[in-house]
Amino acid sequence: xxxxxxxIKKFKTGDSELVVLKGLDLHVKKGxxxxxxxxxxxxxxxxxxxxxxxxxxxxxxxxVDDVNILKLKNEDKTNFRLRELGFVFQDYALIPELNSIENxxxxxxxxxxxxxxxxxxxxxxxxxxxxxxKLINLPSQLSGGQQQRVSIARAIGHxxxxxxxxxxxxxxDTETAKTVLEVFQELSKEGQTxxxxxxxxxxxxVAHRVITLADGVIxxxxxGNNKYLG
Amino acid sequence: MLLNEENIDxxxxxxxxxxxxxxxxxxxxxxxxxxxxxxxxxxxIFVMTLTFLNLVVVSGILVGLIQGSINTVKDxxxxxxSVTVLNNKTNIENSPQIIKxxxxxxxxxxxxxxxxxxxKIEANYKTKIKVTDITDEVSTSIAGIDPTDEENVTKISRxxxxxxxxxxxxxDKIIIGSMLLKKYFPVESxxxxxxxxxxxxxxxxxxxxxxxxxxxxxGILKTKVDEVSRRVFIxxxxxxxxxxKTDYNVxxxxxxxxxxxxxxxxxxAIKMTGADKYAKIQTFDEAKPKxxxxxxxxxxxxxxxxGSIGLVVASITIFIVIYINAITRRKFIGILKGIGIExxxxxxxxxxxxxxxxxVGTIIGCLILFFILKPYFDANPIDFPFSDGILVATTSGxxxxxxxxxxxxxxxxxxxxxxxxxxxxxxxxxxx
Numbered sequence: 001x002x003x004x005x006x007x008i009k010k011f012k013t014g015d016s017e018l019v020v021l022k023g024l025d026l027h028v029k030k031g032x033x034x035x036x037x038x039x040x041x042x043x044x045x046x047x048x049x050x051x052x053x054x055x056x057x058x059x060x061x062x063x064v065d066d067v068n069i070l071k072l073k074n075e076d077k078t079n080f081r082l083r084e085l086g087f088v089f090q091d092y093a094l095i096p097e098l099n100s101i102e103n104x105x106x107x108x109x110x111x112x113x114x115x116x117x118x119x120x121x122x123x124x125x126x127x128x129x130x131x132x133x134k135l136i137n138l139p140s141q142l143s144g145g146q147q148q149r150v151s152i153a154r155a156i157g158h159x160x161x162x163x164x165x166x167x168x169x170x171x172x173d174t175e176t177a178k179t180v181l182e183v184f185q186e187l188s189k190e191g192q193t194x195x196x197x198x199x200x201x202x203x204x205x206v207a208h209r210v211i212t213l214a215d216g217v218i219x220x221x222x223x224g225n226n227k228y229l230g
Numbered sequence: 231m232l233l234n235e236e237n238i239d240x241x242x243x244x245x246x247x248x249x250x251x252x253x254x255x256x257x258x259x260x261x262x263x264x265x266x267x268x269x270x271x272x273x274x275i276f277v278m279t280l281t282f283l284n285l286v287v288v289s290g291i292l293v294g295l296i297q298g299s300i301n302t303v304k305d306x307x308x309x310x311x312s313v314t315v316l317n318n319k320t321n322i323e324n325s326p327q328i329i330k331x332x333x334x335x336x337x338x339x340x341x342x343x344x345x346x347x348x349x350k351i352e353a354n355y356k357t358k359i360k361v362t363d364i365t366d367e368v369s370t371s372i373a374g375i376d377p378t379d380e381e382n383v384t385k386i387s388r389x390x391x392x393x394x395x396x397x398x399x400x401x402d403k404i405i406i407g408s409m410l411l412k413k414y415f416p417v418e419s420x421x422x423x424x425x426x427x428x429x430x431x432x433x434x435x436x437x438x439x440x441x442x443x444x445x446x447x448x449g450i451l452k453t454k455v456d457e458v459s460r461r462v463f464i465x466x467x468x469x470x471x472x473x474x475k476t477d478y479n480v481x482x483x484x485x486x487x488x489x490x491x492x493x494x495x496x497x498x499a500i501k502m503t504g505a506d507k508y509a510k511i512q513t514f515d516e517a518k519p520k521x522x523x524x525x526x527x528x529x530x531x532x533x534x535x536x537g538s539i540g541l542v543v544a545s546i547t548i549f550i551v552i553y554i555n556a557i558t559r560r561k562f563i564g565i566l567k568g569i570g571i572e573x574x575x576x577x578x579x580x581x582x583x584x585x586x587x588x589x590v591g592t593i594i595g596c597l598i599l600f601f602i603l604k605p606y607f608d609a610n611p612i613d614f615p616f617s618d619g620i621l622v623a624t625t626s627g628x629x630x631x632x633x634x635x636x637x638x639x640x641x642x643x644x645x646x647x648x649x650x651x652x653x654x655x656x657x658x659x660x661x662x
Contacts, residue, residue, distance in 0.1 A: 054568055054656045082570020089659070093565040095258075097265040102257075110254055110571050112246070138265070154569070 001193055002028040002051060002162065007060035009046050009216075020046045021057065022216035028162075028195060033188040035207035035224060036197045042213040044197045045166055051195060052085055052164040053077050064161070082110055086155030088165035092147040094139040100126055100150045101135045104157045111158060125153040129183050145176030152183050156192070163187065165196040169203055181206050247574070254571065255578025262579065263586055271587075274551055278591020278635075279598070281544035285631045286599055288540070289533020290621045294607070296525045299454065299617030303522075304514050306453045309342075309383050310493040312517040313483035313500070314510045321345075321479040322509040329483065331503045337491040340382035345374035345469050346481040349438040351410065351462055353428040368410055368423040372438055372462045374469025383486045386451065389458075393430035393449030396465055402445045404436065407459040408452035415459075436462065438473045454617055483509075541634060545642040548584050553646030556580055563650055564658025573651040577644060584643025585636065592632050599623055 009021040020043040028034050036044045049055035051062060053069060062069050064084070072080060087093070094103050104122035109115065126135055129149040139147050148168055155163050165184065169177035185206055188194055196207060204210045205224045212220035263271060304310075313332075315322055322328065325343065332341050354366035377396035380386050386405075387395035391414070396403060408414035412424040428434060432447050445464070453459050464472070487496050493513040500511050510517075556563065566576055604621050611618035656662075 049656055054659070078567070078570055078572060080570075081568065085570070087569050089565070093562075093568075093659070095562055095566070097258075097261045102261065106254075106257075106566075106571065107569055109257060110250065110575065112250060 001030040001032075001065060002026070002195075003061075003063040004051060005061045005063075007047070007050055007057045007062070009043070009050060009055070009057045020216050021050070023060070024217060026051075026211070026218070028193065031188075031191040031193055032209065033184065033192075033194045033207040033224075034196070035204035035210045036195065036213060037199060037201055037204040037210060038213035038219075040199065043216045044199070044213045047213065048164055048166055048195060048197045052087065052162075053081055082107055083158065084161045086158070086160035086163040088148070088151050088155050088163065088168045090167035090170045092139065092144070092151045092171075094147055094150055094154075096139050099136045099138050100131060100142070100153070103139070103150055104154045107154065107158050113158075122153070122157055125157040126150065128156070128186075129153045130179075143176070144172050145179055148172060148176075148180050149183060152180070152187075156187060162193045162195060165194065167197055167199065169198060169200065177203065247572075251572065251575040251578045254575035255582050258566075258576070258579035259582035259586065263583055274587045275591050275594065277547050278544070278587050279594045281540055281547070282592050282595035282631070282635060283598065283603075284540035285537040285544075285635065286595070286623055286628055287603065287621065288536045289530060290623045290627075291607075291612070291619060292529040292533040292536075293526055294620040294622040295612075295614055295617055296522060296529055297622045298611055298614070298619045300518060300522050300526075301620070302454045302617055303518060306384050306386070306389065306455045306458050307484070308514050308517055309484040310487045310514055311485040311497055311500070312510075312512050312514065313485065313505070314512075314517070315481055316508070316510060319508075321477075321481050322483070323479055324505075324508045325477075325479040325483075328500070328503075328505045328508065329480075331505060332483065332485060332500060335496055335499050337487050337496050337499070339486045339488045340379065341483060341485045342375060342379040342383040343466075343480040344380075344482040344484070345466060345473065345475065347372055347374075347438055347473055349436060349462070351406070351425065352435040352437070353425040353432065355435055356433065366426050366428070368425055370407075370410055370460055370462060371457075372436065372464060372469070374464050374466040374473070376466050380463075383484050386463075389451040389453045390449045391452045393447065395449055396463075400448065400465065401468065402443070403448040403465070404434070404445045405449045405451055405463040406434075406447050407461045408450055409456060409459040410462070411450065414450070414452060436464070436472065438469075441472050441474060443468075443472050454615070537631065541638050544635060545638040548587070548639050548642035549646055551587075552580050552584055552643045553649070555583070556646050556650035560650055560653065560658045561661055564653075564655050564660075567651070567655040568659055576651050577647040580647035581640055581643040584639045588636055588639035592635060596628065596632075599628070 004024065004026040007021050007024040007026075008019065011018045011020060024047065026047070036047060038044045046055070050057045056070065069077070069080060095106070098106065101119060101122045104125050105118040108118035108121055113121070123132070123135060126132060129152050131146060131149050131153065134142060134146060139150070142150065168184075169180055172180060181203060184194055184196065188208070194207070196204075198204050207224040210222050210224045211218050313322065313328065329341070329343055332338055348369065349372035350367055350369050352365060352367035381395070390405070391408060396405065406428070409422070410424055411428055412426045413429070415422065415424055417424070428447060430447050430450060433444050434447060435442050436445050451459070485496065487493050497511055497513050505511060563576055567573060600623070604623055607621035611620050
């Protein structure tokens, strides 16, 4: 499903240049749950931003279903993110003025889905993550774990091809993190392709496959047990 | 299903895009407004209300200053229709027939005919001891009126500041304008001579066409129309004797038409009798001094200049409000863009918020204007030396200012939103 070839990403810091991704190759199969791990500064989040079109590499190619998505026009990139990708961010990234259902509805409405239909699909997504009783709560009225689950519901509400999760458990306590990972596991069982970045190896093991980055290259690729260890 | 170029290139038509932007923009804007801090929203709306009032009231009062003067001239002097002497004549010939015609027109509420001539009024002739003592006298315009008719048209008695109006059996009584008395008009100017020492009850000598008669000041009137305030009023019967008039030709006729009657109808009806051969017959709008129209234009321009400054201030205020709002929400704007919300929809949300503030501010401003300020100024005009200033706010004028404010708001809301939305998505999300 995702094929990245020779991804190079550099950042300029004053006069010097920092190469974060050094010609990285990666292949993610359809329905695979991939965890990217590594130490801070290893380039794992940077890799995710390139794969999800939030950023653009200096060199390399990224194919999704055989389409080189880096060659899309800006408008099409936005459209691609809207329709084909789902995002889960470390700090939940919910819009504070929108309640749970409205946050989940938003991408659907942008796709032109009828308001009633969008609402129906948002409710289904929220029920799927166990928040059927928090439909009209604002983010400020939810715990961190609940907010992250709303964020996941928003990511899956429009049935995207791939979900990108950037450190989804970083701000959560162990118990709450477990519930969030369980949601990812459930989605994975349903065949959802997931790319998750985490710096916690233990959590990474819930995925089918775990790759470890160090200094901008993949140093390790292991099979996860797709089962939470806790 | 495999992803392909066609699948991801589902371009929206421009029309759909516009409506989707409006739909998403209103979805976001509505919730941002209703769920934002109420005090902040109230403050922004308050600023918009003040801005709107500044736009309308400043120019409205400047124009109202002159409009008040025009209204006063109409109320106290010319009324709805003016019949005056032709340029080459000394009085309105055939006046009795014209007056009869006017009185026969059913749309006429009342009318007053005035004899006007130049004359002299002298005050200190009884206390003057030496021949060399300065005579306390002024030359002025003397009007012979039917007190009842004049009262019906101009309600002249309301302008009395001392003494009383003519009674039915008065003889040898005058009403004198305040601008002829030093006490009320302390201006030392050869063009504005005044009587130094004359008050109600004093005897004065009136001289017209060489005929002099001693009369008593019964009342003093003060209006903001110089022509009226510099006149001496005498009942017409005594005027005719004093002026030695043998005919009944008057110099001015002021006509008040019945409510909701177009004065032009009455003017045309009078003209149809052929009266325009003997007199100038004009509606108030035709008869009013032309410089007043020029003054209105000038003051309106001044008001617009002041209002324009207000508009710029309003635009900057909206710009700052939206910019701060957008910059503090930069991260969320980044997230919206990240999850695929079009920048145009996000900008629309901010523009709609700005429009909301402007519309609510304008509605409140209109309510204050039409239900508080205008009725207040109508009931309590501002006391300017030459006019009773009112607040002029016409529907068309207000609509133009509302439109200007909305245009300024849209621009001032769009620019900061564009600046923030244009920033790199990832930088916004990560707060870089």
